[in-house]
Amino acid sequence: MPGMIAAVVCFVSLAAVAGACWLVLPLLRARNKRLLAARMFGTSCDASGTIGFSLLCSGVRRLSQIENLLSSEYVRSEVVVVADASLRRAFFESLIARYRMIRVEYLPSDEFPVQHVRSMWRSRRRCFRRLVLLDRSEDTSADDWSAAASVASYDWLIPVRDGQYLLPGVLERLSVEAGQGHPGAVGALRSWVGGSFALLSRDAVAAAGGFGPGFLRKIPRHARRWLWEPFFYRPEFRRGSSRWRFLGVAALGCAIFAALWYGWWVLAGLLLAGAVVLCAVACAGLLLADMAGRKVPCKIDVKNFTEW
Amino acid sequence: MNLLLIICAVCSGAAVVGLSALWAVETLKARRQGGFRSVLQRRYLHIVMSALCSGRGAVPRFPMLRRVGSRLVLAETLAGVVSMTYGLDVGLLRQVVARYGLDRWLLRRVRFAQGYRRARYLALLAVLPVGEGIPPRMARYGRSRNRYVRFFALMTRVSAEPLAALRRLADYAGPFSDTEVAEIMTWLRRGALPVAYEPLVASPSFNLRRVGLSVVRQFGIEEAEPLLLRLLDGEGPYASGTEALFTLCALHRPLVRREVSRCVARLSPSQRRALMRYMAQCSYSPQVLSRLFDDSESAYYDTIVRSYKRCLV
Numbered sequence: 066m067p068g069m070i071a072a073v074v075c076f077v078s079l080a081a082v083a084g085a086c087w088l089v090l091p092l093l094r095a096r097n098k099r100l101l102a103a104r105m106f107g108t109s110c111d112a113s114g115t116i117g118f119s120l121l122c123s124g125v126r127r128l129s130q131i132e133n134l135l136s137s138e139y140v141r142s143e144v145v146v147v148a149d150a151s152l153r154r155a156f157f158e159s160l161i162a163r164y165r166m167i168r169v170e171y172l173p174s175d176e177f178p179v180q181h182v183r184s185m186w187r188s189r190r191r192c193f194r195r196l197v198l199l200d201r202s203e204d205t206s207a208d209d210w211s212a213a214a215s216v217a218s219y220d221w222l223i224p225v226r227d228g229q230y231l232l233p234g235v236l237e238r239l240s241v242e243a244g245q246g247h248p249g250a251v252g253a254l255r256s257w258v259g260g261s262f263a264l265l266s267r268d269a270v271a272a273a274g275g276f277g278p279g280f281l282r283k284i285p286r287h288a289r290r291w292l293w294e295p296f297f298y299r300p301e302f303r304r305g306s307s308r309w310r311f312l313g314v315a316a317l318g319c320a321i322f323a324a325l326w327y328g329w330w331v332l333a334g335l336l337l338a339g340a341v342v343l344c345a346v347a348c349a350g351l352l353l354a355d356m357a358g359r360k361v362p363c364k365i366d367v368k369n370f371t372e373w
Numbered sequence: 374m375n376l377l378l379i380i381c382a383v384c385s386g387a388a389v390v391g392l393s394a395l396w397a398v399e400t401l402k403a404r405r406q407g408g409f410r411s412v413l414q415r416r417y418l419h420i421v422m423s424a425l426c427s428g429r430g431a432v433p434r435f436p437m438l439r440r441v442g443s444r445l446v447l448a449e450t451l452a453g454v455v456s457m458t459y460g461l462d463v464g465l466l467r468q469v470v471a472r473y474g475l476d477r478w479l480l481r482r483v484r485f486a487q488g489y490r491r492a493r494y495l496a497l498l499a500v501l502p503v504g505e506g507i508p509p510r511m512a513r514y515g516r517s518r519n520r521y522v523r524f525f526a527l528m529t530r531v532s533a534e535p536l537a538a539l540r541r542l543a544d545y546a547g548p549f550s551d552t553e554v555a556e557i558m559t560w561l562r563r564g565a566l567p568v569a570y571e572p573l574v575a576s577p578s579f580n581l582r583r584v585g586l587s588v589v590r591q592f593g594i595e596e597a598e599p600l601l602l603r604l605l606d607g608e609g610p611y612a613s614g615t616e617a618l619f620t621l622c623a624l625h626r627p628l629v630r631r632e633v634s635r636c637v638a639r640l641s642p643s644q645r646r647a648l649m650r651y652m653a654q655c656s657y658s659p660q661v662l663s664r665l666f667d668d669s670e671s672a673y674y675d676t677i678v679r680s681y682k683r684c685l686v
Contacts, residue, residue: 071375074381075377075378075381078381078384079381082385085392094488094489097488097489098489100489100493101492104452104496105496105556106457115619115647116551169682170682172676173676174676176646185680216680218653220647240552241552244550244552244553245552247548248644268643333378333382334382338385340385340389341385341389344388344389347396348392348395348396348399351400352399354403
């Protein structure tokens with residue numbers, strides 16, 4: 066029995082070390098890649114090639130979020146918002162008034178067949194030409210995204226949920242990834258760090274029949290890629306108290322020291338495995354904060370063009 | 374069994390020490406980034422701009438250059454000035470680089486770094502006005518497995534020897550990505566490379582043709598139309614027909630031509646739809662489409678165009 070316990074502890078320790086490497090090394094590589102991309106000024110001067118992004122918003126309730134999405138300086142990008150005018154009348158009208166939107170013709174597309182679209186609006190303010198608004202009866206996010214994709218102008222689609230704010234320079238960074246390889250080589254770029262994110266090729270989504278259930282699995286595996294970078298942030302996110310964290314780390318350190326001092330190797334192994342996990346999580350948090358441009362917990366400024 | 378436990382504990386302990394060291398280094402770096410580094414960067418930028426504006430040609434002195442990370446800040450400041458200015462006389466910056474040994478220092482960092490870090494130092498080296506000894510040392514990085522390392526090694530050689538730029542670009546192994554072409558365009562816009570579109574568009578090299586088409590698109594060179602029409606007939610994986618077609622649209626040139634019809638017929642359905650969306654953004658009339666696409670595809674274009682308008686009657 067002691068042999069069994071020792072084997073389990075060994076396995077847990079090695080798994081913790083392997084997991085820490087699996088988490089921290091890709092994040093380090095992603096951070097270095099992001100720093101490199103920030104030095105490439107080509108995409109900030111002009112859109113690279115014909116790469117364009119349509120941000121498809123479903124369930125968005127805050128004007129500040131739409132303002133954040135519109136504040137990207139990448140030339141070929143647009144924001145398509147799907148909202149129900151009958152349920153969220155005040156939000157809908159404030160959008161129309163704020164961005165001076167005009168109603169245009171909506172004709173259903175055979176590429177993404179959707180129903181219940183009542184009207185379509187486009188912004189006519191010089192600084193917000195890139196905003197499109199769809200009035201559609203409230204439905205699932207998948208159907209909202211399909212409706213938004215049917216009127217999107219660009220070849221790369223980014224589904225956005227309520228409360229997901231775009232980090233600065235994200236579209237320029239994504240244009241670097243989307244431009245790699247021959248056309249059609251990338252179907253979906255996904256990231257799980259800092260909130261779920263997906264950049265999808267329009268052709269791949271259309272071939273999968275829209276944003277239905279399990280549509281990502283219909284995209285060929287070789288065309289799916291993972292990125293280890295945050296692209297969205299949530300402004301309401303708050304870190305825990307640093308005093309409690311310090312006390313926890315000190316207690317763990319004392320416990321490890323005591324276990325090693327008295328030769329309780331099983332306990333020491335378990336505590337050290339826990340310490341590895343804690344250190345890996347702390348390093349990952351620091352690297353993510355670095356990539357998101359937050360050195361210390363602070364508010365990320367959002368550009369305000371509304372006074373133009 | 375105790376021995377196995379001790380070995381595992383030692384492994385875990387080593388991992389804890391390593392990760393703690395990484396955490397400490399990153400925390401220190403983050404603190405410096407926010408305070409010391411940004412202040413130093415502003416100060417260096419002010420010194421460089423003052424020296425450039427004074428026109429005396431004297432190499433300025435930079436304070437605190439012996440502190441850790443200061444040389445990188447200086448290199449990034451100089452690179453930022455070169456990248457963001459047009460028609461800059463780099464004579465003074467060349468003297469600064471030589472006097473403080475930034476090129477040799479960056480080369481050392483390139484040698485010891487790996488992957489994207491190495492590419493980042495190479496990107497800095499490519500922008501700085503470096504001495505003649507640097508380009509030959511870039512040959513080994515041109516064979517790297519990392520695409521970015523290969524590309525920035527090429528750009529270092531190109532910026533150091535602009536006369537051999539076209540030969541170097543043509544010899545590059547593998548096709549350029551959109552981002553790489555956009556990066557080369559920033560070089561062109563700064564005047565670091567010649568903007569002669571004709572030899573580029575007519576070149577047998579796929580990479581040079583891509584750069585040439587990008588020049589035509591971004592500078593709006595309508596005189597390039599005959600060359601573009603000639604490219605439309607090309608077939609095969611490294612033909613530039615599709616890109617030439619998009620360039621014609623960007624120039625707002627007439628599309629009712631035999632060459633265009635032949636090229637459109639070769640496109641896949643998804644490529645045709647992408648072309649139609651691009652044409653709608655370039656404000657082409659639906660009448661043009663009826664000669665290029667069949668009725669069902671023209672209907673798709675009609676939905677796009679009408680989504681930009683409002684019927685008043």
